[in-house]
Amino acid sequence: MQVRTAVPRLRRLVDALAPGPVLILMHDNPDPDCLASACGLRLLLEKCGGVKSTIAYGGLIGRASNKALIRELGLPIRHVDQIDFAKFPRIATVDTQPRGGNNSLPHDRQADAVVDHHAMRKATRSVPFTDIRTQYGATCTMLVEYLTQAEIEIPPPLATLMFFAIRTETQELGREASKADVEAYMELFPIADLELISGIERARIPLDYFAVWHRGIQNGKLFGKVAVSALGAIENPDMVPEIADLLLRLEDVDWTLVCGYHHGNVLFSLRTNDPNVNAGAISQRVVGRKGTAGGHDTMAGGRIPVHLPGANPDALQEEMIQRLLKALEVKAIGRPLLPDSMRPVTHRPPRG
Numbered sequence: 001m002q003v004r005t006a007v008p009r010l011r012r013l014v015d016a017l018a019p020g021p022v023l024i025l026m027h028d029n030p031d032p033d034c035l036a037s038a039c040g041l042r043l044l045l046e047k048c049g050g051v052k053s054t055i056a057y058g059g060l061i062g063r064a065s066n067k068a069l070i071r072e073l074g075l076p077i078r079h080v081d082q083i084d085f086a087k088f089p090r091i092a093t094v095d096t097q098p099r100g101g102n103n104s105l106p107h108d109r110q111a112d113a114v115v116d117h118h119a120m121r122k123a124t125r126s127v128p129f130t131d132i133r134t135q136y137g138a139t140c141t142m143l144v145e146y147l148t149q150a151e152i153e154i155p156p157p158l159a160t161l162m163f164f165a166i167r168t169e170t171q172e173l174g175r176e177a178s179k180a181d182v183e184a185y186m187e188l189f190p191i192a193d194l195e196l197i198s199g200i201e202r203a204r205i206p207l208d209y210f211a212v213w214h215r216g217i218q219n220g221k222l223f224g225k226v227a228v229s230a231l232g233a234i235e236n237p238d239m240v241p242e243i244a245d246l247l248l249r250l251e252d253v254d255w256t257l258v259c260g261y262h263h264g265n266v267l268f269s270l271r272t273n274d275p276n277v278n279a280g281a282i283s284q285r286v287v288g289r290k291g292t293a294g295g296h297d298t299m300a301g302g303r304i305p306v307h308l309p310g311a312n313p314d315a316l317q318e319e320m321i322q323r324l325l326k327a328l329e330v331k332a333i334g335r336p337l338l339p340d341s342m343r344p345v346t347h348r349p350p351r352g
């Protein structure tokens, strides 16, 4: 396959995946960074090597804004349930890595290429092509660079998606954004449809969102500067990071851990404002040997499967919280997030 590029790394990437067809596998419950990276890689492969690819995800897409993004931009993504992996001789993972616990790569398959900004995992070392840049705020920034280096014009819908991805992943460049993320953001800015983004950011949300927000606050506890909340069973796994981000905005809080269970896993998200501690490393201690976890300096997450013998999801949520407090050496006694004086007055049933 003739690859139309003079950039060595790009040529190696396309060579690792040609002639295709390629399955571009995102993580389970994909976020905008993952979606944008996958769509960027798809265009890159098509334009550079004429390689056809299909984008797939596991889990579900829960956030109202992500659903709106996929609908408005008509993103060509498919669920792994509809994918016959045998039809794809090559697999690339973006924003996730083999055996990372957060994707649906079959156990008997290995990836041929990994493009990611999370720390390299052991299983990734045997992947023929890897491009892992942990200093980048968004994986999508790497794809913007590839496309620019290959002199491929980024069409407005993809630019809009990529712009939104860098924006949300780095919280408008305020969280773990590198110089490269800023440059990619600036490059996309004039091409992106800002009006569409504004509409997506303010997408209408279903009532059950409010119910889970409510539960997250009601169940919240404070241990000094650490806020935790166990959501219990949830239908929408994206609520876990959502509530973790929400609680981190509370005054005087430096760490948040939010957990909940969904489809056989207890999931958690960890967030911090503390620049001196690595949330990714702490997240490993939250799951211990029972599950998988990983992340960046200020944000991380993971899961523990509940089908292990004797596993109880409520107990696992509590265990995660206790492990976090131990890892952070927190001695404070827990108290409800909302003091009694702030709790809504509940209706008392009539006596007798």
Ligand SMILES: [Mn+2]
Binding pocket: 033, 034, 095, 117, 137, 138, 139, 169
């Ligand atoms: Mn990412």
